[in-house]
Amino acid sequence: MRILHFSDLHIGVENYGRIDPATGLSTRLGDFLGSLDEVVEFALNQRVELVLLAGDAYKGRDPSQTHQREFARRLHRLSAAGIPVFLLVGNHDLPNASSRANAVEIFHTLQVPNVYIGDQLQTYTVPTPAGPLQIVAVPWPRRGRLLTREESRGLTIEEIRAEIETRMTEAIQERVSHLDPDRPAILTGHVTINGSTVGTERSMMLGNDHVLLASAVHRPELDYVALGHIHKHQVLRREPPIVAYSGSLQRVDFSEEQDEKGFCVIDLDAAAPQGQRLVDFQFQPVQARPFVTIDVTVATGEPEPTEAVLRAIARHDIAEAVVRVRVRLPAEGETLLREGEIREALQPAHFIAAISRELTAPRRTRLDPAETGGMAAADSLQPAQALRLYLDSRDTDPQRRERLMHCAEELFRADDTADAPPTLL
Secondary structure: OEEEEOOOOOOOOOOOEEOOOOOEEEEHHHHHHHHHHHHHHHHHHHHEEEEEEOOOOEEEOOOOOOHHHHHHHHHHHHHHHOOOOOOOHHHOOOOOHHHHHHHHHHHHHHHOOOEEEEEEEEEEEEEEEEEEEEEEEEEOOOOHHHOOOOHHOOOOOHHHHHHHHHHHHHHHHHHHOOOOOOOEEEEEEEOOEEOOOOOOOHOOOOOOHHHHHHHOOOOOOOEEEEEEEEOOEEEEEOOOEEEEOOOOEEEEOHHHOOOOEEEEEEEEEOOOOOOOOOOEEEEOOOOOEEEEEEEOOOOOOOOHHHHHHHHHHHHOOOOOOOEEEEEEHHHHHHHHHHHHHHHHHHHOEEEEEEEEEEEEEEOOOOOOOOOOOOOHHHHHHHHHHHHHHHHHHHHOOHHHHHHHHHHHHHHHHHHHHOOOOOOOO
């Protein structure tokens, strides 16, 4: 039995994109749908017998008609091929009112063949070409289903969260303990497991997070634990059953720049005894849009800061990437930075996210009293004396220094003449 596990599709994320003139849609929508196409093609060509989405099909709870249409097109290809699809409800799929439908409920309402919706914490039995599979579904919790208003009265937010986590753990234990040991069984949850590495999803949260201990889902009755909600692919437990986040299919922002994106493929031997069914586990990368950060530090005294930035850009592969450039340079170099040339060098990129500048504080020269005739305060120096000390501190070429001093002395004399009282004839 081959299972394909992916999560956090987030159709509708369109940041760092532009309008595709051929379709009139965001190029970032094309990125996310392209990754989903890779999932579908793999399932059709590699004998996959169940496709499992561990929550968050869409970015928001109210997907547009276009987003629903494109998602449904791809589910139809799997359904028509006889491959069952299990859609777990994540926090981004939930409505803001209990009486409203969730974002994927329409597939259940229309009774789309081979599509199953996990919207309650319970065990579902899904028929697959390799036989029935037990799926303990742990969707994003609705507080009203786990804790009544009367029970939560007088509790703080933290106390309510702790109580919900306890009840979720107890409910999982109850469902797992009643699994049929003669049939393969997996658990899928859209939850945060203690010890996982989180990232962008923190800023994309809709509501408060709930954290479960790994021991709540790492149970010997299970053959695999398929998790969603955390965008970074990671394996929390490698001893059977493997507990893994597949991670999201596309990068959402620069916090995921270094993350590899893809989905998990699990092979189970349905005829093997409980605890010995896992045959293979692999992570399959997809062609996610690259994000590239270019950091440049311009040295003090650099006569051509723009050239330093252009050299740094040339060292990176920016073709079709989302790119940001961060330039750190002295204040006197800011006016020399030619942003137009930098943008021209970034033309191969898919999107220029930012060209930011950080000005370094000017170096302040500590005055040696021996050099100032015993005067330690800068305001006690004569202008010519202060200028010479400044030029010395900048390692100015001696000939250039003398020319500057000569010009400065002429200005000082002219200023003194202008300030002198008029001569009476």
